Amino acid sequence: MSKYAHLYSGIMKAAKPSKVNQIMAKQKPGAIHLSGGFPDPNYFPREEIKEIISYVMDNEAATALQYGNPAGYPKLIEHVVEIANSKNQKTKNENVMVVNGSTESFGLMCKAFVNPGDYIIVEEPTYSGAIMAFRGHGANMLPVPIDDQGVIPEEVEKVLAEKEKEGIQVKFMYILPNYQNPAGVSLSLERRKKLLEIAKKYNVLIYEDDAYIEFRYEGEELPTIKSLDEDGMVVYTTTFSKTLAPGVRIGWVIAEPELIKGLTAAKMATSLMSSPLNQALSAEFSIRGYLKNHVEKSKELYKKRKNYMLEALEKYMPEGVTWTKPQGGYFLWVTAPEHIDGEEMLKQVVEAGVSYRPGPSFYVDDTKGWNQARLCFTTVDEEAIDKGIKTIADVIKKLM
Ligand SMILES: Cc1ncc(COP(=O)(O)O)c(C=O)c1O
Known part of the structure; x- marks a missing residue:
């Protein structure tokens, strides 16, 4: 036993090694990775970033290299306000807080609103990084099922009504409206509106995580839940990780000024502020229009790969296996027959x-979902997609 064992917190002691990670650690070098959720590194906008770093050093070094405002670098805040208002999110400077990627906001939401043991609602399945963060803050997660239209509002309401009967105030519901991670499904407009009604009725915040909003390949853009909200019930987060680069670690939160104040206080106690240098870089990259160009190019590439993956699934998968057909994002979700040894x-x-x-990885109860697989289509070329899908299909056939 480790000589440090008695020093760990209860939460760390309760964390058990994951079976999934133990198996995945055996990955061979040169493997075809359909497991990640990364942008393709071959297409990172290196030259533009070099140019902008040089610009920032020549023009903004005094502020970009200094400690700064905990809520964010003023130039980025102003730019985020423009982005948000282009999506009808009715945003002013005081509605914005910059974070170290949306991931930081998971912890800040818990610090600001969740005492250990408090309840929150999550989709089932939901993003693994959020499960880890919420668990790490002692939140009690109540999973609510999704279908091909996203989370089912009636099921959300059922859980809230039950908890209300027990005298329990659920703190927030964590909702992934667009091209959900892992399932790739999107929440219908009707359901977006219904969730807002429910949030208001039970006085529960909607924590809307919209990491993939810029990656729509087909169909019409839907309004964000935030843009439909007239009652200040939504805390919205998105990120430059998928559009610019995850290594920049810059995302943002939009919410009522009172909530932003609380979240900023939590942020000061966590990381003081997000890197002013990276905020200056992100702002300038986007203001110059480089972000828009880069997203357009990435979308073209990813759309092709998504369609190619769908074709490969059609070609190789045996009867009885199903998969989602996302209109955007990075992932699709495959379900093999339940009896299969996952x-x-x-x-x-x-x-x-x-x-x-x-x-x-995407279930609060991680004994569930062994017959399911999240496949990421952004970082693999057509040959690798073909080989990867054929390999998975062959294994499934063998085990069926
Ligand atoms: C749904 C979702 N939210 C948040 C994140 C975290 O992104 P960031 O790099 O901004 O912390 C990811 C990353 O994969 C994600 O898929």
């Missing part, structure tokens, strides 16, 4: 030099 499926796929992210 642990064995992952082991054999990894052994064959391919990776996917298995279902349990």
Whole structure:
């Protein structure tokens, strides 16, 4: 036993090693990765970033290299206000807080609103990073099922009504409206409106995580829940991680000024502020129109890869296997028959030099979802997609 064992917090002691990670650690070098959620690094806008860093050093070094405002670098805040208002989010400077990627906002939401043991609602399945962060802050997660239209409002209401009967105030519902991670599904307009009604009725915040909003490949853009909100019930977050680069670690939160004050106080106690240098870089990159160009190019590439992956699934998967057909984002979600031994499926796929992210990573109860797989189509070329999908399909056929 580790000589430090008695020093760990209860939350850390309760964390058990994940079976998924143990199997995935056996990944071979040179494997085809369908498991990540990354932009394609071959297309990072290196030259533009070099040019802008040089510009920032020549023109903004005194502020970009200094400690700054905890809520954000003023130039970026002003630019975020413009972006938000272009999406009808009725935003002023005091509605904005910059974060170290949306991930930081998971912890800040808990610090600001959740005492250990408090309840929050999450979608089932939902983003693994959020589950980890919420668990790490002692939140009690209440999973609510999704279907091909996103989270089911009637099920959300059922949970809230039950908790109300027990005298329990649920603090927020964590909602992924666009091209949900992991399932790739999007919340219908009707459901967006219904969730707002429910939020108001039970006085529960909607924490809207919209990391993939800029990556729509088909269909019409839907209004963000934030833009439909007349009652200050939504805390919205999005990020430059998917549009510019995750290594820049800059995202933002939009909410009522009172909530932003609370979240900024939590942020000061956590990271003081997000890097002013990276905020200056992100702002200038976007203001110059480089971001828009880069997103357009990335979208073209990812749309092709998504369609290619859908074709490969059609070509190789046996009857009984289903998958989602996302209109955007980075992922699609495959479901094999329930009786399949999912642990064995992952082991054999990894052994064959391919990776996917298995279902349990996205369930609060991580014994669930072994017959499911999140596949990411952004970082692999057509040849790798073909080989990867064929490998997974062959393993499934063998185990069926
Ligand atoms: C749904 C969702 N939210 C948030 C994040 C975290 O992004 P960031 O890099 O901004 O912390 C991700 C990253 O994969 C994501 O998929």
